Amino acid sequence: MIMINRFSQFLVEEEKTVFLTMGRFNPPTMGHGMLLDKVSKAAGKSPYRIFVSQSTDSKKNPLTYKDKIKFVRKMFPKHARSVMMDTSVKTPIDAAVKLYNEGYKNIVMLADADRTREYEALLNKYNGKEARHGFYNFNSMKFVSVGGRDPDAKGIEGVSATKQRNAAKENDFTTFAQGLPKNVSNKDAKALFNAVRKGMGLKEQTEFKNHVQLSPVSDLREAYVNDGLFEQGDEVVMHKHEIVGNIKHLGSNYVIVESKGETWRCWLNDVSKVHPSSENRWQEAPYKDPGDAGLNEERLPDYGTPESTARAKKITPGQKEACWSGYKQVGMKPKGGKMVPNCVAEYGGPPISRKTYLKQDPMKEKSSQDPDIKDREGTQPKRYHSGLQKATKVARDRHFKKHGKKADNDASAYKPAPGDKTAKTKPSKYTKVVNKMLNKEDAVQTARKRIEREKDMEKKSDANQKVRHDKILDKARRARMLRRNKGISDD
DSSP, rough: OOOOSSSSHHHHOOOOOOEEEEEEOOOHHHHHHHHHHHHHHHHHTTOOOOEEOOOOOOBOOOOOOOHHHHHHHHOOOGGGGGGGOOOTOOOOHHHHHHHHTTOEEEEEEHHHHHHHHHHHHHHHHHHTTTTBOOOOOOOOEEEEEEEOOOOOOGGGGGGHHHHHHHHHHTOOOOHHHHSSSSSOOOHHHHHHHHHHHHHHHOOOOOOOOOOOOOOOOOOOHHHHHHSSSOOOOOEEEEETTTEEEEEEEEEEEEEEEETTTEEEEEEEEGEEOOOOSSSSSOOOOOOTTTTTTTOOOOOOTTTTTTTHHHHHHHHHHHOOOOSTTTEEEEEEEEETTTTEEEEEEETHHHOHHHHHHHOOGGGGGGOOTHHHHTTTSSSBBGGGGGTHHHHHHHHHHHHHHHHHHTTOGGGGGGGTTOOOOTTTOOOHHHHHHHHTTTTTOHHHHHHHHHHHHHHHHHHHHHHHHHHHHHHHHHHHOOOOOEEEEEEEEOO
């Protein structure tokens, strides 16, 4: 009779068959959860073991061995006790040796279809043979396929660690989170996401934004961005002008085409490549000699002149005037590290900024309209009707239309408009200047007020001086008292 000293020994004696699986789990996904569920279901009441590989690198194995054990146990809590942490088990052979030493006589290994045959050939090769990796001799070894993975499938069948690593690399947390089990909290998902990024040598993220995949605006632009529809230097034809030229610059959704010194900015659907074997050749530039028979057009302006610039802006799609009303653009000027339009007054004055322009005449800046009477004829600035009832606003509008066009010498033109009686106003700077010119305030009185202000300032200054002197004396008295207390003479 064999003596059993421990309960664990009793379990080993009774349970001779063990089920196992081994994987990289880098990182763990909901697909791994499906594999572990199948292992548990196949084992039934028999024990099962889950071994994790220990390979680590920045490309395919960013997570460390300890991190994988931690995340697998947290993501699949019902299998946590079966997830083995043993640094001596690095290969399937190490796992077989360990289980054999624990007393198991039969093993059943579950794996993906592409791994099953590999494990079967490897473990059968060394069964019953002594080698440097150790010894095992199972009575039976079975290998069960849990099915293959379809990378193009949707849902859990299409989830893979490769896709998860790519999502982490592209900083796409939304896609990464969709590959995790539903029981994983947002906090744990972010921790796993950052652990993968850290293992790949990438910066950890602290702000996570949902990535929304928008439908493409245009198939042509998608091909332009992703497939390189055009390249710099390609020969293209502009359909609007039937001019052939070469691409000088590739923009976000446009190209700049150059032909004999002139440039055009064209949308993507306004140009197409010229096939080298094409027999139909377009003109290279729209230069036409007025001396040619049948042509009455004028010669186009020379490149680089203001006339040429104006013409290029006119035929360029999406081009807007850079300067404002009353000013014109004369070249470009550097500002803030970039070139901006240089705007000068049309009458030939010095350059002026838009801020200064609006400050000179604030009425040139477009005012917002009052919502109550904006549909009435003419402009209805909101600031002219602020705080008034709708009926008062209508009456005010009628008043201005009735009296606004009267002559300046007509007294009725200055009749107060509805709403003016309750309005609070203050003299403008122009009113103050006029009052000063009219000498409404006596000059002697003004001088006296100024003298009084200066006297008040002197009194305040004297008071401050007296306080300062008192503080100096108090400080000196305290110092003298301290010296006397210490027996030091004042001499």
